[in-house]
Amino acid sequence: MTLRKAPWAPTALAAVVVLALTGCGGAASAQPDEADTFVFATGKDISCLDPHVNGDMPQASLAANYLDSLVSQDKDGKIRPWLAESWEVSADGLTYTFTVRDDVYFTDGTKFTAEAVKANLDHMVDPDTQSGTAGGYLKPYESTEVINETTARVTLNRPYAAFLEVLAQPFLGIESPTALKRPQAENCISPVGTGPYKIVDYIPQSKVSLVRNEDYNSAPPFAQHEGPAHIKNLEWLIVPEDSTRYGLLRAGQVDALDLMPSVHFAEAEADKKVQLVLQDRPGNPTNLMLNTTRAPFDDINVRKAFLHSVYVEAGINSVYFGTVTKAGGPLASTTGFYSPDFEDAYLPDPAEADRLLDEAGWTGRDEQGYRTKDGKRLTVVLPYTPAAWPTAHAALVTQIQASAKQRGFDVRIENQDFASSSEKYNNFEYDLRAGYWNTNTADVLRIVFSTEYMKSAGFVPNGSGFSNKEFDRIVNEALATDDPEIRADLYYRAQQIVSENALQLPLYNQTSQLALRQDRFANLTLEPSLSLPYIYDVTAVNAS
């Protein structure tokens, strides 16, 4: 007799059926202080709360609610003041002089000064902080000089026009220098900011409790009001299972959630009590990168044939139920300098795919119908970590495998854990690689496609192995100027080069999908830099 191992695949379908049959049940027990507490359920576990450390999206989501940043970004991608009132950039683009506010305090009582700017930037680039994301974005950072209490001069080692854009991300939020001096283990469970809420308790895997910062006076320009937040307490629950998270919202035990499960979209849209808050994230959309450093994808015709072989849109509509938007170019539509001209560069075209494969010499066929060349089958390997992706993504990849097979591609999806796939990814031991890159700047093109990022001590962002001198020159030139027109031209050209070279199969835009109990609360918004949930403006709906 053997113990049945629980199948470790979320079989939420059963739950969907039941929920669908029962219509709108849900037993909510009203408590007197409910309007004082906003309960948010997040679907991905948080490790260290300090977003400078590691640097995964759940850390930034929470950080957006207790940290302010040096600068902010508005809905159009423009950089606006925040903790810094103004700044000057030197002509050579190497020196940024920030004038910071003089009336802001951290929630531990420390005054925010130019000293804090230095402490934070130094903390992010310090190897001991183990900062993959914030530290990664600050590779051009050299040092900060504190001129006086309200003036900080930051020196870079090369022009980096995206500097202000990345500074607006919660990953680079400003923490109390006093708190940063504590051991990392301590700062990971109780980081301190100047933001609208402050962390009072953290139970790993369970929840983070935050309480309103009553002295808050540094709301960003994108906020709808000033002063303290409207809601007193913020409970941030960690609920990884989709059906449970949605069940909590239905039962009224949480007021909002993120990673809204696609299977429940139709139901949520029909529910008057629920409001969906949806926003595509800027950056490089969810994609499969084609490894150009080895056969068969070292041949551009084979790459183009693959892109024309697959039915991405049909796949997205069937597995995501139309809850994500298709992407066709290297930039998500919400990214600055995005051009729509590349969305339809590679529509499904079986005849063209066949023609390109013939031209590339893959003219043979084996018994199973796969194309061959010199007796070798047209095989492409995709090392894949199911745990790192939504269930629907795995289904989409399987559909791509099926449609590519019709044109004679043998797509092999090799499931493995994250550490194994990362190692393969870092050594170009694959033909296809799943990825995305959330960031609020077109400089993502440099990170994902330039020669500089083909090698990396940690994670290799340039998964296509594309190395092109002209492209490198263009994306670096775009960093050397802050003239928007020149940058727009350069980034247009960069998108064009990426598209023409068929380096990625774009799938869909990364997206923030929240659901809110609008019968209780209103004004749940998304901060503009990474489209993360922003609780500061939330107001209670007076229960009748």
Next chain:
Amino acid sequence: MSTATQARTSHTEIPRTTATAGSTGQVILKRAAGSLFVLWAAVTLTFFVLRLVPGDPVTTILGGHSAAPSAATVAAVEAQYGLDQPVLVQYVNYLAGLATGDFGTSYVFKVPVLDILGPQILPTFQMAGLALVFAWAIALAFTLLTVGRGRVLDGVGRGIEVFFAALPPFWVGIMLAVVFAVILGWFPVAGDDGFKSLVLPALALGIPLAGFIAQVTRSSFEEALAQPFVLSARARGLSDLAVRVGHALRHAILPGLTLSAWAVGSLVSSAVVAEIIFARPGLGRSLVDAIINRDLPITLAVVFIIAAVYILVNLVVDVLYRVIDPRTNDKGAGA
């Protein structure tokens, strides 16, 4: 697993371990040595398996999919966790730390392992304990009510047991959550908030287990009811229930007890299912997350805890055996 098999195939023979043979002093010594060996073996095996499979934990440590850390940062990570040293050196260092009760620092959470796992031990054991109680309650109710009550009831009982045993806890959990929490609102949907929030996850784990225990108990119950002493008890005019509870039950639960020892160990490691569905903090979830993230210190500590629990439970079961069935004491076992 083997004890369970044994219990299934030859339920008349009393299962026993070699460690229960001999005088009490000898037994304790043997037990202690055996326990240490099991702990060491579990940790060692896990360590080398995790260290020798190809893969790079550093990427995971540094934020995964949207991070491009600098070379200095990567070097700092490797140095801090000793990943730049030979595997054997890492292993010796780990054991040395373990000997002083130091389980190391989590790669991902950056805090001492026990700070993370400490608060999770109790919730997991509360849930596993309650799951075991539920499982036994359901199993006993079933067997007491259906064994030897005629072909129809017998068949129904057997059928339901097989059905329960075959249910995946994941599905049971989601169903329980939907029906009793979302629709009826009798219990919280998720979280770790007092006894009420324990009931559904414990049932999700307990119902399939009840199927196993009932299957094993049923066969030995049938045997016990056919024994002469049952006949004589009935002849003395005892009611059917009194005979079942007072005489046959003792014999019937022994194999189930052996199964329980194994079940507790497996409950802790399979707790992950209930912990994920009901969003409870716990060891099972930590173990799965730590394996995915190659968070070696957390993985090893959870393995250590599960092994220790397994040893303890086996000890308790052995003692219970001696209490329930005094014959165990007199039998010398061939080592």
